[in-house]
Amino acid sequence: MPLTLGVIADDYTGASDLANTLSKEGVRTVQTIGVPDAALALPDADAVVVSLKSRSIPADEAVAQSLAAYAWLKERGASHILFKVCSTFDSTDEGNIGPVTDALRLATGAAIVPVTPAFPETGRTVYMGHLFVGDVPLNESPLKDHPLNPMTDSDLKRVLARQSAGRVGLVPLKDVAAGAAAVSARLEKLALEGRTAAIVDAVFDRDLEAVGIAAAALPLSTGASGLGLGLARALIADGRVLRRESDGAALAAGIGGYAAVVAGSCSKATLEQIAVAEGQMPVLRLSAERLVTHPEAEVAAALEWAKARLASGPVLIAASGAPEQVAEVQARFGRHAAGVAVEHGTAAISEGLVAAGVRRLVLAGGETSGASVDRLKIPAFLVGPEIAPGVPLLRTEGQPGEPMVLALKSGNFGGPDFFAKALGMMGVGY
Ligand SMILES: Nc1ncnc2c1ncn2[C@@H]1O[C@H](COP(=O)(O)OP(=O)(O)OP(=O)(O)O)[C@@H](O)[C@H]1O
Numbered sequence: 028m029p030l031t032l033g034v035i036a037d038d039y040t041g042a043s044d045l046a047n048t049l050s051k052e053g054v055r056t057v058q059t060i061g062v063p064d065a066a067l068a069l070p071d072a073d074a075v076v077v078s079l080k081s082r083s084i085p086a087d088e089a090v091a092q093s094l095a096a097y098a099w100l101k102e103r104g105a106s107h108i109l110f111k112v113c114s115t116f117d118s119t120d121e122g123n124i125g126p127v128t129d130a131l132r133l134a135t136g137a138a139i140v141p142v143t144p145a146f147p148e149t150g151r152t153v154y155m156g157h158l159f160v161g162d163v164p165l166n167e168s169p170l171k172d173h174p175l176n177p178m179t180d181s182d183l184k185r186v187l188a189r190q191s192a193g194r195v196g197l198v199p200l201k202d203v204a205a206g207a208a209a210v211s212a213r214l215e216k217l218a219l220e221g222r223t224a225a226i227v228d229a230v231f232d233r234d235l236e237a238v239g240i241a242a243a244a245l246p247l248s249t250g251a252s253g254l255g256l257g258l259a260r261a262l263i264a265d266g267r268v269l270r271r272e273s274d275g276a277a278l279a280a281g282i283g284g285y286a287a288v289v290a291g292s293c294s295k296a297t298l299e300q301i302a303v304a305e306g307q308m309p310v311l312r313l314s315a316e317r318l319v320t321h322p323e324a325e326v327a328a329a330l331e332w333a334k335a336r337l338a339s340g341p342v343l344i345a346a347s348g349a350p351e352q353v354a355e356v357q358a359r360f361g362r363h364a365a366g367v368a369v370e371h372g373t374a375a376i377s378e379g380l381v382a383a384g385v386r387r388l389v390l391a392g393g394e395t396s397g398a399s400v401d402r403l404k405i406p407a408f409l410v411g412p413e414i415a416p417g418v419p420l421l422r423t424e425g426q427p428g429e430p431m432v433l434a435l436k437s438g439n440f441g442g443p444d445f446f447a448k449a450l451g452m453m454g455v456g457y
């Protein structure tokens with residue numbers, strides 16, 4: 028069956044966030060890791076989310092990878108392409124949201140691209156083109172201190188214009204509130220004025236429903252999970268997609284084996300989740316310093332610790348540290364080198380855990396998840412029910428051997444008991 032919706036996501040956990048929204052809305056969704064090999068047999072799906080790691084790489088590489096993903100999705104019949112970016116619009120003046128949106132616009136032949144990172148369920152709203160995170164503008168939120176892409180301007184019209192070749196307009200909330208026809212009319216007017224992209228205001232899910240109808244009539248849109256919700260509802264309403272409930276019990280059924288959590292996110296939410304897990308399962312805290320200086324020994328010791336405990340229940344292994352610990356390691360070894368060494372270490376631990384019989388695995392952190400999923404050579408996931416907003420249950424597809432069930436958690440997502448909840452939904456009792 029041809030695809031209806033093709034999504035190109037700029038990171039793995041962001042991809043599973045979007046896939047979660049689609050699946051929750053009743054769109055049968057598959058998440059692939061990178062552009063799949065021609066030989067990969069995928070389950071029947073209405074949407075495919077191609078996960079890239081293109082958020083923070085040089086813009087020309089991000090464009091090349093996104094165009095390759097587009098070619099694959101187009102060949103499978105996708106009638107609309109969504110470029111999934113972060114709901115906090117993570118990018119710099121060099122890109123990559125602008126350059127990738129420009130390139131996809133030319134490839135799809137779109138005159139104008141609606142762009143909105145609004146995701147009201149997680150507090151991301153857009154008004155007059157300004158992005159709010161909770162109750163503060165983006166430039167006053169913690170994103171102002173992001174290590175890779177500090178967001179210092181809440182005006183997304185300006186932010187996008189600085190990284191785009193074309194001119195950027197606005198679809199204001201008054202048009203959005205007036206409905207899909209008003210959004211389409213505004214987009215047409217902006218295109219006639221020579222604008223190639225437009226930031227679209229959205230505060231409530233109902234706004235995204237109107238935006239979704241207007242966007243679904245165009246070849247391309249750029250946004251986060253809120254836009255995914257709007258597109259899913261529009262495609263189901265116009266009959267292009269038949270609503271199908273994801274069967275959570277079936278997704279994890281028959282997948283036994285050991286269970287583990289590997290965390291490399293140092294976000295406030297993940298640190299709290301690890302602290303809560305300490306009262307629920309054995310927790311090993313890795314030494315980031317040793318992962319840099321003696322990686323093989325630190326990984327081997329962690330695996331030995333885990334193997335002695337896995338038969339009794341799930342274990343959690345965390346590299347995650349508090350900001351002052353992270354700063355100390357970064358000051359000694361360099362920010363990039365420390366991050367990469369810790370990612371290699373956690374990925375090697377994930378690989379060792381799977382070799383030891385772990386079939387149910389929770390990964391915390393975008394980069395951490397990316398490194399582990401790549402190391403495990405997982406080509407694709409079937410997307411199941413939601414564990415927490417932005418985090419679905421995933422079952423591996425296209426891998427030789429027994430399937431596994433995973434969760435890839437963005438650093439800031441999930442409540443304090445996230446790990447126990449995720450393991451519980453994987454059928455792990457302890
Ligand atoms: N103790 C530590 N010291 C230094 N770096 C660490 C430490 N623990 C983890 N790291 C590194 O910090 C980075 C955390 O990034 P990651 O993307 O995994 O989490 P996040 O930023 O919280 O998640 P997201 O991108 O989903 O918001 C990784 O590069 C990881 O290797």
Ligand SMILES: O=C(O)[C@@H](O)C(=O)CO
Pocket residue numbers: 038040041042044045112113114115251252393417437
């Ligand atoms: O959109 C979001 O906030 C997330 O899916 C994400 O991309 C976090 O890195």
